[in-house]
Every structure is written in C-alpha cells, then in structure tokens.
Amino acid sequence: MTGPKPAVFLDRDGVLNSLVLNPASGRMESPLTPNDLYLLEGVIPALRRLQQAGYPLLLVSNQPNYALGKSTLDTLGEIHSKLTTELLFGGIHFTRFYYCLHHPKGVVAGYSGLCVCRKPSPWFLLRARDDFGYSLPDSWMIGDQPTDAQSGRAAGVRTIRVGSGPLAVYPDARARADYSVGNLGEAAEIILTHRA
C-alpha cells in the first residue's frame, strides 16, 4: 500500500468485551475487575481478518471509573492487562491503546473536569493521524455508543455502530453512525467490502 494508510479505531466496552451488570447501579457497565472482562464471541476472528488485511488496530476508550471514585488505577491497569493477554492469545496486535481516564463530574483531582480527549472528542483519532500518518477519510471508527459515532465523524472517519440492542433514533445526525450492525464480525465485513 502506498501513501497514507487507513486504520481501524475501536471502542472497547460493548465492542470487544461484554458489558457487565454492576449490582450497585443495576446497569450494564464497564468491567470493574479483570475477572469481569470477557471478549465477545467472534471478536478475535474479526480482528484477525482486519489485521491480515493490513489495517492497524487502535483502541479509543473512555474509562472514567477512577475519576468517579469507583475503581483504582491499579484495577484499571489489571483490566487492561487482561484485555491485552486475551488479544495476544488470539494473535492480535494493537498499535496503540488510547484511554481517556477523565470525567467531567469526577471526584479525583487531576482527573476531573473537562478534558480534551473524552469521546465524543476526536482527540485520539487526530493524535493517531499525527503520530502514525493515517489517512482518516479511509479509516473507520467502530463503537456501540452515539459518542463513538460523534467522535469518528468529528475526525472525518467512517463510522460503524455495533450492538444488538434496539436502534435508538438520535436527533443529532452527528451521533448516527454510517452503518449499524450486530457485531464486530459484521463490522469487519463492511470494512473489507469497502477496501479499495
């Protein structure tokens, strides 16, 4: 491939690994312990197809639980290690893992208030373009939340929503993904179909 390369940016929770029930909130949330992190079915084969097609893989994830006082940095690190171990077992290499650890309503000094990097900000996608020279118009953002699509659109990449939940109607067009599919395997199929 000559010229700037495309990349695939991926959200983490709800895309690579399943959300888990947080008994405290009664909601499906990010894993709170490494033991709660399970890759979703079909994730490794889907990532392998993208990797074999030459797409660099980059994670872009908001992880505000430390800022919110719900987790420690050590635990967030252990959850990340579990993820990288599982990916490694599957033969998957990520070029970079970008995490925003901030939250606008956080309670921990230094991690609370507005930041530049929390999705829907396109910050990490633009940074990856600058760091690695990716061609953003040929790149993709895959996520399960409106903020993932917003982040991708703001960066000028194509966007895919994954998730089997009911398709919400977002009044803000910027929160609507270009494609909506059930799982990462179907997202990979779309990307490979569009490959030049």
Ligand SMILES: [Mg+2]
């Ligand atoms: Mg998510």
Ligand SMILES: [Zn+2]
């Ligand atoms: Zn941030």
